[in-house]
Each structure stands twice: as C-alpha cells, then as structure tokens.
Amino acid sequence: MSASPRPVTTHPRLPARRGGGAGTWWSKAVLRAxxxxxxSVADLRRGRTLARAGAVGSITVSEGGALAAVTDGQDAWTVEVTVPVLDDGDAAAFVELVAAESGRIGALLAGQLPHSLVEAVEEAGVELLPYGGELGSACTCDAWLDPCSHALAVLTQLAWLIQADPFVLTHLRGLSRDRVLRDLHALTSPRAPDPGSPGDQPALDDEVLDDLVVAEDAAVRAARLLGQERPFDAW
Incomplete structure (x- = not known):
C-alpha cells in the first residue's frame, strides 16, 4: 500500500514592498534565524532586496521545506529550503498544548501565535521557532555557500508568510493546518468508556470542543476566501 502524499500549500507571489514592516514577535524571531x-552581510542585504522587490515567485510549502523560483536580473534560479520536522512525540505534544488552553486554536486561525503557547511548547522541549543552524537550503545558482542570496530571499518571504499565518510555520515543522485540526478533533472528541478499564474516563473539556467547532468553521470560511483575496496586497 503506497504512502499518502505529503500535503502541500502554494502561496502566491508576494508583491513588491517597501521596508520590512513592523512585523510580529514571531516573524521577527524567524527573521533573526x-x-x-x-x-555574509552582503548576501543577507541582497536577499532582503530581492524579497522586497517581489523577485520571489510563488512558494510551495510542504512538511519540512519550501520550494520557489527567484528572478535575479535576467536569470531565474530554483531554491529549496529545509526545516527539521517534529517527531511524532513532539507533534502530539504540540497539539495537546494547543488544546490545553481555551482560545489557542482560534488565535492560530486568526493569524496569531500566542506567546504563552510558544513558552509552553519550549518548556515541553519542543522546537517550534527555528534557529539559524536548522535552516538548510540549496539553489541552482553557482554560489559557493548556502544559503546564497536567493535562498535568503525565499527565507525572508517565508518569515513574512509566517507573520500572517502561523500555520505556515507548523506546516514546515510537519504539522499542516488540516493535520492540526484533525489531530485536535481526535484529541477532543468524546470517547465511549472502555468497560475493561477501571475508573471513569476524563471529562471532555467543553470549552476546547467549542473552540474546535469555531475553528473548523473558520477554516472552511478561510478556504473559501483564499482564492478571492490576497492579504499581502495591502502591505
């Protein structure tokens, strides 16, 4: 039986923009990485210039990486960046921590990454926000070192995408939006008591279940709007 294909999400080309914007605390953390x-400072500045000029094409995000083309002068290069995915234990811990506090899934779907969630995730030993040594890259250009300026341009735009939608970050870590919602549903769904096990089953947290219902409805609405609106046009 063949393995299920990895979920991928393609984000449209971002328009040219002036400056880097104020940013959010989590997008600034990614940009620091x-x-x-x-x-080199020169490569970093060149990468930022290409990103701001809209030289990065559509970015396809998958579990553990992203792929994009970058136009530089008369040439176009293909860039692949990689980020380590969470193992099964860390992925399960992340979902449990999202479900542990009312409102967290709603915040994620609203484009927010609660600081309390990231702190709890870090205390559990789960790496969500990347650091520089975790960011791998490969480019079809002839630069000697990676990341080259083209890869840095793609990574910069990924930080901007993460600023607007933290699920881009979880997807890179191996947890797509659909998987998070599916795992949350499995975690919070009422289960029939097991007659063979002693004691009562833990009661379902009604607030978490209500949040999940709202979250799933918001996800459906967002999916309908994705093809109609480009939020970055206003940046």
Missing part, C-alpha cells in the same frame, strides 16, 4: 543562517 535567517540572519543567523547567513554567511
């Missing part, structure tokens, strides 16, 4: 990954 990009800075740590760069081998």
């Amino acid at each position: 990009v800075e740590e990954a760069a081998f």
Whole structure:
C-alpha cells in the first residue's frame, strides 16, 4: 500500500514592498534565524532586496521545506529550503498544548501565535521557532555557500508568510493546518468508556470542543476566501 502524499500549500507571489514592516514577535524571531543562517552581510542585504522587490515567485510549502523560483536580473534560479520536522512525540505534544488552553486554536486561525503557547511548547522541549543552524537550503545558482542570496530571499518571504499565518510555520515543522485540526478533533472528541478499564474516563473539556467547532468553521470560511483575496496586497 503506497504512502499518502505529503500535503502541500502554494502561496502566491508576494508583491513588491517597501521596508520590512513592523512585523510580529514571531516573524521577527524567524527573521533573526535567517540572519543567523547567513554567511555574509552582503548576501543577507541582497536577499532582503530581492524579497522586497517581489523577485520571489510563488512558494510551495510542504512538511519540512519550501520550494520557489527567484528572478535575479535576467536569470531565474530554483531554491529549496529545509526545516527539521517534529517527531511524532513532539507533534502530539504540540497539539495537546494547543488544546490545553481555551482560545489557542482560534488565535492560530486568526493569524496569531500566542506567546504563552510558544513558552509552553519550549518548556515541553519542543522546537517550534527555528534557529539559524536548522535552516538548510540549496539553489541552482553557482554560489559557493548556502544559503546564497536567493535562498535568503525565499527565507525572508517565508518569515513574512509566517507573520500572517502561523500555520505556515507548523506546516514546515510537519504539522499542516488540516493535520492540526484533525489531530485536535481526535484529541477532543468524546470517547465511549472502555468497560475493561477501571475508573471513569476524563471529562471532555467543553470549552476546547467549542473552540474546535469555531475553528473548523473558520477554516472552511478561510478556504473559501483564499482564492478571492490576497492579504499581502495591502502591505
């Protein structure tokens, strides 16, 4: 039996923009990781310039990486970046921590990454926000070192995508939006008591279940709007 294909999400080309914007605390954390990954200030500045100029094409995000084309002058290069995915234990811990506090899944679907969630995730030993050494890359250009300026441009735009939608970050870590919702549903769904096990089953948290219902409805609405709106046009 063949394995199920990995979920992928393609984000449309971002328009040119002036400056990097104020950003959010989590997108700034990702941008710091990009800075740590760069081998030279010149490459980092060139990468930022390409990102702001809209030289990065559509970005396809999958579990553990992203793929995009970058136009530089008369040439176009293909860039692949990689981020380590969470193992099964860390992925399960992340979902449990999202479900542990009312409102967290709603915040994620609203484009927010609660600081309390990231703190709880880190205390559990789960790496969600990347650091520079975790960011791998490969480019079809002839640069000697990776990340080259083209890879840094893609990583910079990934930080901007994560700013608007933290599920881009979880997807890179191996947890797509659909998987998070599916695992939350499995975690919070009422289960029939097992006659063979002693004691009562833990009661279902009604607030978590209500949040999940709202979250699933929001996800459906967002999916309908994705093809109609481009939120980055206003940036």
